[in-house]
Amino acid sequence: MEPAMELMDRRPAHWLPARLLWGEGAEAQVTWLHGEDARFSESFLQETFNSWMRRPINAAFAPVTSLERLRARAASLPGIAPTGFIFHVSRCGSTLLAKLLAQASDTLVLSEPPSLDAIVRANHREPRMAEALQIETLRAMVSALGQPRAPGQNRLFIKLDAWHALQAPLLRAAFPDTPWVFLYRDPIEVMVSQLRQRGMHTVPGVLPPALIGGADPSAASLEDYCAQVLGAIYAAGLAAHAPGRSLLVNYSDLPNAIDPVARHFGLDPNDPDFKAGLALEAMIDAKRGGAFTPDGDGKRADATPATQRATATWLTPIYDQLEAVRKA
Numbered sequence: 001m002e003p004a005m006e007l008m009d010r011r012p013a014h015w016l017p018a019r020l021l022w023g024e025g026a027e028a029q030v031t032w033l034h035g036e037d038a039r040f041s042e043s044f045l046q047e048t049f050n051s052w053m054r055r056p057i058n059a060a061f062a063p064v065t066s067l068e069r070l071r072a073r074a075a076s077l078p079g080i081a082p083t084g085f086i087f088h089v090s091r092c093g094s095t096l097l098a099k100l101l102a103q104a105s106d107t108l109v110l111s112e113p114p115s116l117d118a119i120v121r122a123n124h125r126e127p128r129m130a131e132a133l134q135i136e137t138l139r140a141m142v143s144a145l146g147q148p149r150a151p152g153q154n155r156l157f158i159k160l161d162a163w164h165a166l167q168a169p170l171l172r173a174a175f176p177d178t179p180w181v182f183l184y185r186d187p188i189e190v191m192v193s194q195l196r197q198r199g200m201h202t203v204p205g206v207l208p209p210a211l212i213g214g215a216d217p218s219a220a221s222l223e224d225y226c227a228q229v230l231g232a233i234y235a236a237g238l239a240a241h242a243p244g245r246s247l248l249v250n251y252s253d254l255p256n257a258i259d260p261v262a263r264h265f266g267l268d269p270n271d272p273d274f275k276a277g278l279a280l281e282a283m284i285d286a287k288r289g290g291a292f293t294p295d296g297d298g299k300r301a302d303a304t305p306a307t308q309r310a311t312a313t314w315l316t317p318i319y320d321q322l323e324a325v326r327k328a
Contacts, residue, residue, distance in 0.1 A: 079146030
């Protein structure tokens with residue numbers, strides 16, 4: 001065994017696969033970072049990894065292994081099996097939902113892991129990774145990221161990137177027993193938020209068109225491009241919906257929707273530990289400047305005519321379909 005892997009395997013929860021570097025083939029090199037005592041308190045796992053990179057041990061010693069070694073490691077060091085996935089359209093309360101779920105002491109939440117995204121995208125680069133190998137690698141990556149970080153942790157939730165809704169069939173093939181929620185919002189509010197500060201999936205040219213529903217940045221205004229991408233995500237969430245396996249959640253129902261979400265994932269929303277965690281999160285939010293308050297009215301008021309037209313063309317019809325299914 002490589003010395004670096006022997007060291008990491010002694011404390012598997014202390015070392016996480018943080019990023020991938022693709023070579024000329026269909027395989028990649030995995031860089032691991034050390035975070036022995038870290039809780040994932042940041043909104044995104046990438047922010048956690050950024051802080052870990054400043055630690056002396058990671059500046060001096062960041063092991064690099066092959067994906068093959070990652071896959072082999074999963075057999076001997078399995079992590080927590082995923083309890084649930086959070087699919088979402090972006091700017092719709094998914095970070096709030098992830099933080100609420102993370103309050104239970106037995107729960108680990110991973111928010112948009114960049115190394116998992118790299119594997120999800122592996123079938124959108126050349127040469128493509130074969131689907132069977134991609135599924136095996138996805139399972140191995142989740143196993144490595146999902147090592148329990150505290151005594152008694154036995155639940156794992158993963159908040160995925162927004163564009164992963166279009167990869168729901170792949171993720172369902174990899175994790176057929178894992179339920180999920182699809183969180184969405186009145187599209188005019190999402191559009192205004194994205195046009196104020198764009199996520200990478202709504203910046204033309206950042207993600208390949210095949211990954212985001214085929215939106216063509218050269219043939220659309222900025223408003224139309226953003227609406228096309230978001231429309232593809234909304235449509236993918238509806239197409240993947242499987243009653244009993246998935247739950248549709250509208251932002252307008254937050255934070256009260258945490259109870260049905262908890263029950264959907266097999267959690268007891270009345271568990272004292274869970275309720276205490278929610279109360280703690282509410283107290284933290286108050287110290288940050290106030291508890292959760294909807295901001296839809298302000299966003300709708302800021303929508304320009306171009307934003308309204310693009311939303312009506314590309315988003316409103318699919319949103320209405322989602323609402324009809326959710327309320328049925």
